[in-house]
Amino acid sequence: MKHIALLGAGRIGQVHARSISVTQGARLSAVFDVNLAAAEAIAQQYGCKTATIESIEADPDIDGVLICTPTDLHAQQIEQFITAGKAVFCEKPIDLDVGRVKACLDVVSTKKGQLMVGFNRRFDPHFAAVRKAISDGQIGMAELAIITSRDPAAPPADYIRRSGGIFRDMAIHDFDMALFLLDEMPVQVSATGSVLTDPEIAGLGDFDTASIWLKMASGKQAVITNSRRASYGYDQRIEVHGSKGMITAENQRPISIELATQEGFSKPALHDFFMTRYTQAYAAEIAAFISALNGSATMNPTGRDGLNALLVAEAADRSARTGKIIDIG
Numbered sequence: 001m002k003h004i005a006l007l008g009a010g011r012i013g014q015v016h017a018r019s020i021s022v023t024q025g026a027r028l029s030a031v032f033d034v035n036l037a038a039a040e041a042i043a044q045q046y047g048c049k050t051a052t053i054e055s056i057e058a059d060p061d062i063d064g065v066l067i068c069t070p071t072d073l074h075a076q077q078i079e080q081f082i083t084a085g086k087a088v089f090c091e092k093p094i095d096l097d098v099g100r101v102k103a104c105l106d107v108v109s110t111k112k113g114q115l116m117v118g119f120n121r122r123f124d125p126h127f128a129a130v131r132k133a134i135s136d137g138q139i140g141m142a143e144l145a146i147i148t149s150r151d152p153a154a155p156p157a158d159y160i161r162r163s164g165g166i167f168r169d170m171a172i173h174d175f176d177m178a179l180f181l182l183d184e185m186p187v188q189v190s191a192t193g194s195v196l197t198d199p200e201i202a203g204l205g206d207f208d209t210a211s212i213w214l215k216m217a218s219g220k221q222a223v224i225t226n227s228r229r230a231s232y233g234y235d236q237r238i239e240v241h242g243s244k245g246m247i248t249a250e251n252q253r254p255i256s257i258e259l260a261t262q263e264g265f266s267k268p269a270l271h272d273f274f275m276t277r278y279t280q281a282y283a284a285e286i287a288a289f290i291s292a293l294n295g296s297a298t299m300n301p302t303g304r305d306g307l308n309a310l311l312v313a314e315a316a317d318r319s320a321r322t323g324k325i326i327d328i329g
């Protein structure tokens, strides 16, 4: 049995607490949040204890730590718990600054630590099937990936303020997906951003609408569009065009039916947000972390994947703010 501690009992912390509870061979043993009521609620729901950072660090029975705190705490907490000999699963992004991520990954490497980064969409069965079809050569050479990712609504201002902006916070999932699907880093990034949904977002120095274009060394391309507002739910689609065909993953619905009447065709609404759309992916992601902890697999996505996606996010942010195409070395 692997004993797991959770840091941060907010939106994603609650999702992962549930995933641990459905993962064989794993048990949520401790939870810490500066908001004691949030930690208490998880402790009660899953029958674990509330703890402090120091007690988790010192507890020899804790094998792994899930870091689900705000982004600006991740790098320091990764270093702290890797140094304490715990395996770490950390939510994306590792940090907002590329230099800080590199320093953190150096610590992980020096300590020979185990680190997995939370790019949950790789574990979505539909997107994983797209990746497998590409690797199996079913569309020949993949040439162009088109990724649509729209949230139903923007997060609160306090979250946006600490998030690093739409490219590092939201589009980073799509950058990781583009790299995962095309299996290559971009050499050029071009992006444009606007504020169309809420002027408060402009006041925070962020965008709510973005289009990004990535060009890989081989010439393969990815086009990503993002919005913080989709009136019809959580819009998550992928299309990859290749030399011998095309593969798409359409939106998923909680209820998969289509009604046909005289008036036309209609389908139920989309999932409302990531907690329900990616339930299976989150469970598979945590199961993969536990497998790696048991030694039956390696930790994947890696810290390097976290750094690669952040390098693209930083370039996209720079491109949107300067209007220039950014070369990635």
Ligand SMILES: NC(=O)c1ccc[n+]([C@@H]2O[C@H](COP(=O)([O-])OP(=O)(O)OC[C@H]3O[C@@H](n4cnc5c(N)ncnc54)[C@H](O)[C@@H]3O)[C@@H](O)[C@H]2O)c1
Binding pocket: 007, 008, 009, 010, 011, 012, 013, 032, 033, 034, 035, 038, 068, 069, 070, 071, 073, 091, 092, 093, 118, 119, 120, 159, 169, 274
């Ligand atoms: N992979 C995904 O799909 C996904 C989805 C949402 C968020 N995230 C990432 O997860 C992280 C958290 O996001 P969220 O939406 O859950 O935020 P949130 O604000 O809902 O939750 C963060 C929690 O951390 C707690 N916290 C703050 N400081 C702390 C500290 N020093 N020690 C312990 N707990 C502390 C807060 O009280 C809060 O309960 C962010 O880095 C975000 O980018 C990932």
